[in-house]
Structures are given as C-alpha cells and as structure tokens.
Amino acid sequence: MAGEKSKSSGEIGESIAAGLLHRIGWKKSLKNVPIKCNTPTHRNEKGNQRTSHGEDQIFLYNNPFHDARTDVVHVSVKNKIGSYPASESALKREFKEHLAELHEVIECARYSEEVSQATKAFKARKKVSHSGLLIWVHNDAEDIERDIKPILSKIRLEQESDVPIYLIDSGRAGFVMKVMDDIERRQNDWAFFFPVIGTVTTVDEARTGAFLPLEIIASDVLPIVMYEGEKTEMIIYANQAFSTDAYTKLIAYGLRFCTGLVATIRIGMPDYNPATDKAAADLARLAFSDRNETIEPFSFNRSILALLNEA
Known part of the structure; x- marks a missing residue:
C-alpha cells in the first residue's frame, strides 16, 4: 500500500x-x-x-x-x-x-x-x-x-x-497560475519580458521570449509585454499586497523596465480594490508626474470589482 x-x-x-x-x-x-x-x-x-x-x-x-x-x-x-x-x-x-x-x-x-x-x-x-x-x-x-x-x-x-x-x-x-489565467483572458499576443539585469552587455540579446527564466520564476514581479494591433503595453504582475509604497515602487520598476518604449503600463496586484484603493493609487502616480505613460492598477484575482475597471 x-x-x-x-x-x-x-x-x-x-x-x-x-x-x-x-x-x-x-x-x-x-x-x-x-x-x-x-x-x-x-x-x-x-x-x-x-x-x-x-x-x-x-x-x-x-x-x-x-x-x-x-x-x-x-x-x-x-x-x-x-x-x-x-x-x-x-x-x-x-x-x-x-x-x-x-x-x-x-x-x-x-x-x-x-x-x-x-x-x-x-x-x-x-x-x-x-x-x-x-x-x-x-x-x-x-x-x-x-x-x-x-x-x-x-x-x-x-x-x-x-x-x-x-x-x-x-x-x-498559485501566483504563476493566476498570472497565466489573467494573460489568457486578455486574448492578445504577448511575450514574457526580460529586464536588463545581470551581466548582459550585448544589444543583440532578445528582451522578450516565450519562456520564463529561473531568475524571474524566483521573483515576486513578473513582467510581460502585450500586443494589440499596433499598440504595445507592459503588464507587471506583483505577488505583493497593495499599499501606496508597494505600488509606488512597482511604478518605478515599470518605467525603468519599459524605458519609454510603451505608452501604457498596467500593474496587477492580488488584492487591489478599485473601490477603496484608487485614491492611494492616484497619490502614488503623482510622484511620476513628469512621465506621460498611462499607468493603471488592477487585481488579477477577478471578482465583480473587476467591472469597476471596465466601466
């Protein structure tokens, strides 16, 4: 037995x-x-x-x-x-x-x-x-x-x-599964994003790919690039509870990652609640008022509150 x-x-x-x-x-x-x-x-x-x-x-x-x-x-x-x-x-x-x-x-x-x-x-x-x-x-x-x-x-x-x-x-x-479910719900072409970290120096190294390297598997931040027609946006999934400080740091990560190449950055956190957290998110955005990118928070744990982001 x-x-x-x-x-x-x-x-x-x-x-x-x-x-x-x-x-x-x-x-x-x-x-x-x-x-x-x-x-x-x-x-x-x-x-x-x-x-x-x-x-x-x-x-x-x-x-x-x-x-x-x-x-x-x-x-x-x-x-x-x-x-x-x-x-x-x-x-x-x-x-x-x-x-x-x-x-x-x-x-x-x-x-x-x-x-x-x-x-x-x-x-x-x-x-x-x-x-x-x-x-x-x-x-x-x-x-x-x-x-x-x-x-x-x-x-x-x-x-x-x-x-x-x-x-x-x-x-x-569980975090990875929720991220992948959210990506698939969007029904757009996409790729994992590889930030410029480590010892890479060549400009020929691809910054996107179809697999997750170990370094990102071990991270609580998972960035992807999504394509919709001619529009490209970055989505950053974070395995962190929402707070003004955490969200501010994620905005900084996103702006550094994208280096001005995308016009929209979306930041997903598991417990972001647009009904109660929007004011805090708007306050965090003020720290980057010199940047023109559209930055939007959302929760990748879907509930009826997700409809507030779609209204």
Whole structure:
C-alpha cells in the first residue's frame, strides 16, 4: 500500500508540474534522462553506493541575462498527499532532504555523457551553467496556496555545492497560475519580458521570449509585454499586497523596465480594490508626474470589482 501511495503521489506531482511548466514555456524539455552516479559518497537507502540517479526533467535555454551562457536546469518534482509537514522542524528537514537529493543529481549530471550530448545538440553557448529547480507542492485544498518560503528562509544550509537551487512551492505555483489565467483572458499576443539585469552587455540579446527564466520564476514581479494591433503595453504582475509604497515602487520598476518604449503600463496586484484603493493609487502616480505613460492598477484575482475597471 505504501508503494502504491507513493506512486500515486508522484504521478499527481508530475501532472501538476507538467501543466505548470508547459504554461511558462518550458515545453521542450528532456524527460527521464538516465544519470549514472560517479560520486563514491552518494549512498542509497540501504547505505550502498549508488549506481544511478533518477532525473525528472532537464530544460535547456540561452540565458537572456548573461552573455554567452546556456543554462541546464535539472528539475525535481515532489508532491505531498495532504499538506506540507505541520511543524517547522519537519518542514525544514524534508526540504533539506529534497535539496540534498537534487544537489547529488546535479553533481553527477555535470559529468554525464547524456547531458553532454544534450548540450551539444542544443548548440550551447560558450559557458554552460547548471542549476536546479525543485517543484514541491501539496494537495490540501483548504490551504492550497500555502507559502513555505518564509519558514525555509530561516534554514542554515550546509551544502558544499555552488549550484543554485530555485523553489516553486504551492504559493508560487498559485501566483504563476493566476498570472497565466489573467494573460489568457486578455486574448492578445504577448511575450514574457526580460529586464536588463545581470551581466548582459550585448544589444543583440532578445528582451522578450516565450519562456520564463529561473531568475524571474524566483521573483515576486513578473513582467510581460502585450500586443494589440499596433499598440504595445507592459503588464507587471506583483505577488505583493497593495499599499501606496508597494505600488509606488512597482511604478518605478515599470518605467525603468519599459524605458519609454510603451505608452501604457498596467500593474496587477492580488488584492487591489478599485473601490477603496484608487485614491492611494492616484497619490502614488503623482510622484511620476513628469512621465506621460498611462499607468493603471488592477487585481488579477477577478471578482465583480473587476467591472469597476471596465466601466
């Protein structure tokens, strides 16, 4: 029974992860790549040296934030039937276990012939950088969007690996899903926007694309560019509660991102209420009175209040 439950949990996690990754443009990934273990200190459950590692997925892309760099992302999917561990100590312990497992996979995958063949077929750039993405979700409908990152941020990690690991928990997955739902409701052509950050220096690097890089997946601000006929506008989705200060900072981000190339910037926040927050939003806009762009706040959690923005 335990094996059947584990299999069911894994299959549910795989289905959730597949749907989520597909929606953020990670469609052409390699699945079930066999990774031979080449590190003597890696042990299985019985304490014996491993002969291989499981590999959920590998996704390759040319990083828009760093010149001449291709990212090889090793994806590990974990799913909890029910909820995350109730106690902080249990949650931290299980997270560390998932983290250590993914680090071991990447440690061996960096020297894998199969992965090397994949980077050659992809025509990788001069620098190949490995990283990990841990998708750890749960199935408790009463708290389905629980954000565990504040608890995990208190962990003292003792990992010796220099490979970065990014996390999508149920809270982050819920944010991404709501953003994608809002984008699709608009029924216009669109693309993810890549701000000029990192070490990119070439003007030839594309600033828009059909996938989300890890750096944006890990951010609470998700910018996109939307096209309607000959009009182009920027939409900034923020996983932040509305306040005058937060909204003011998002306006500044948007104006810096768009560098005068769009005439309209829309800023989506989950709890913006046009019935009670409009005055505060108008006050924040006054700080940028020298800019002519149209700037409009909205909520990407739709309710009947959304009709106030359409009136």
